[in-house]
Amino acid sequence: MKPLEIKSLTKRYGRDRGVEDISFDIEQGEIFGYLGPNGAGKTTTIRCIMGLLRASSGSINVLGQKVKAGKATCHKCIGYLPGDFRIWGSLKAKRSLEVLAALGDSEISKKNRLELAEKLELNLDRKVWQLSKGNRQKVGLIYALQHEPEILILDEPTSGLDPLVSQVVLEIIREAAGNGATVLLSSHDLSEVSAVCGRAAILREGKLVELAPISTIVQEGHGQLKIWFVEGSAVPELPAEQLPGVREIKRKGLMLHLEYSGKVDAVLKWLGKYSVSRMSTPETSLEDAFMQYYSKDAGQQGGRA
């Protein structure tokens, strides 16, 4: 039994698309990235896992129990941070967290709450409305983590946080996973996903378009090559018909920056005709790979998040 199993999940909002035929599972102690642009269906999937939305079809199992909408299936064991964390503004952060903790396991929560507040450098005695967006997000993180959940579902956890605090948050997530928690990390910040996740799923227009280890996703991306030609020579034009799948990104002085898919052999053969001073292969990032999945439909995103 895996802590979180999703099978053929489909959620429609009337005629509108939510998500379609999503399947994946997460191992215990794994940090799983859930990627996609706004409107791809990340939040819809998460709300179905939380039983806030009723799935149109398919099934979700949390810790071996089938999720039923509105029945709080295994919620004592889940730490959830919504994408848009909003809490009672008139209450002190501490009081808000106490109230929410009391709806589960409040004994464990108190000690953890204080430790987490210290790590995140957050004053819990201030009223929520007085807190900045970043500090409110910290309250959300404490809310998700304070009861030592077995499953963590985090929707854009570092949204609104400065880079230093983001690092602390990622460290806390790593630590939780190290202690056996299963983490679903939804994000469109690719650097944080590549920093902490072992595997990731990429969602496009409600459908899963990739589900693989981060390293595989990166490898599947286009390769890049930077070539510097020797002084005095001209930078040649790219023979597009001879080099299918090769695209010029930039040309500056004696430098030519190319992007290629598949093997680099053909490019190297073509370069043999010219005097090359040096070459470099910029590392393909998750971001590059990610952009490929979206380049087709950029600007056409729709539906609910």
Add this chain to the structure above:
Amino acid sequence: MKDTKVSFPFSLLRFWFWRILWLWMLVGFFIFIIQIIECFIAQDNDQIKLTLEILDKMPGFIKDAIGGELMQVGNTTGFIAMSYQHPLVLILYMVFAVCVPTGLLAGHVQSGAMELILSRSVTKNQVYICAVILTTLGMIALVMLMFLGTVTGVNMCEYSEQVRLWPFFRASIVGGLLSGTGAGVALFAAAVFRSRGRAIGLAVSFFIINYFVELIAEWWPKAEFLGPTSIFYYIDSAKVLFGENWPIGDMAVLFSISVVSIVAGGVIWNRRDLPL
């Protein structure tokens, strides 16, 4: 693995109780004070005559709306009972009956806090039941406070005739059932709408439309047939105050409307996607 059983969220009930307490106290205070003031007015025949003179100069439906022929010099009980159906008292009840459920359900959905509540170990049904409990108990407590106001006022004043308190208890219960229908409709609206404004709009419209339908039905003979469609039709002051028996039929209608509204709201709340 932790215990995954979902127990009743008494902590949510407590938390919500403290959040609505100020409103209950404010509404309760005014209802209580109005009853005492009315008792003082009713002990002074000159004051009664003056009030009746003012009312007689106004359109007939206004006097009908707050007691009609029960309000006469010498009919102390009828005069005190005026405050049981005074529009101001009805508005106070309406404020509580509408604001509490819409605030607890639609208000929390709108503010985003409902997503947090429902992501803890609380089912949707339990959340709805908490709102029903607080609304219902709040209304019952207000009704009791209104009766207590009359008891206090009657004991503080001296009347030429003996004022029996039992009819006022009966009037409180029937009045409470009337307000309960409003609370039921408000719970229904709160369960249906995401926006608190819309939920309040529906509940207030229900009250106002019913009130005016009853007034029109009483005032205009051709519209008399509309009477039974209004909840106010099922409050007959003379029957409640001076009748031998409880108006069981009328009470059953009001009670049924409340129950049907609350159950329908619960079904919709349970089936609805939240927090959308």
